[in-house]
Amino acid sequence: MTGWLVASVGMVGDGTYFGWDGFTIQSGNLIVIVVMIILFILALVLPFPGGKRRK
């Protein structure tokens, strides 16, 4: 029972926040947004494997 409680409490953290005057964002949210933008750009520029085989 206490194990359960401790396990649950252990998951709660303040998180790390970045901010530029008036604007703040939590590190996890920032990472997810940056990853999405990188994937978007990669999807546009990377060649698709096997693209030459069939035309």
Place this chain on the structure above:
Amino acid sequence: MTAQATPGQGAPVDEADAHTLTGRARRWLLRKLPPDKLLPEDQPSYVMSWAYVFGMGAIASLLWIIISGIVLGLNGPQWYHVSSLGSFVNSTHLWSVELFFIFMVVHLWLKFWMAAWRGGRALTWITGVISFVVSIVAAFTGYLLQTNFDSQWIAFEAKDALNAVGVGAWFNVANLGQLFTWHVTLLPLAVGAVVVLHVLLVRVHGVAPPLEAAESDAQLLHSRPEPAEAAEPAEAAEPAEVPASAESSGTQPSGIEPRGAAQ
């Protein structure tokens, strides 16, 4: 329309005499989504791009969300909040949700910038929007099931918003049992149903050609309702009655398909 017979089934695909609701439903379904359109073996060359992979990425993550979710639900919180294997499966559940949303958002950005709702695909876009919204509600109920201080905070912030819009009595974030039902049955079923509809609509319309191809691509020209509907019956009926116009529409064996005649 080509009046083919389906081999093995004995019934023609396009029978005109379907006189029951079941028969008409079958005729409608086969016309909307013939098997070779539902499960095609080839795609146009422009589909050879990472831009078309993220929809399947979202489906793959969704599958793992559902599988890991079933394992979590069957073993119960005493397992996934305490044992290390339980915590691990719980974590894969969370991380596949992160991937699901990442893939879904990149997918929707790509579809937005490719204007993939063109050519009668509005409902594809709309079912995408609905799946996004329902997925957010499903994820929200998942965060509430953590039963830690985080979820307590989220619940009691959300409670005011839900009461303000008047749904708090039916969607009660302070009722853990009710939330479990929402999260493990109703919302996953809803997400699944909308995604199935979304993918079926993609198959019905075929993959949207890139913007540059909009003027020349046979598929896109074909999917405009009026010219396509008007051209087909006229061409099919003509050769029998008016032999004089044979030079205009060229009586090739596949003359029913207007595709060969375009340019």
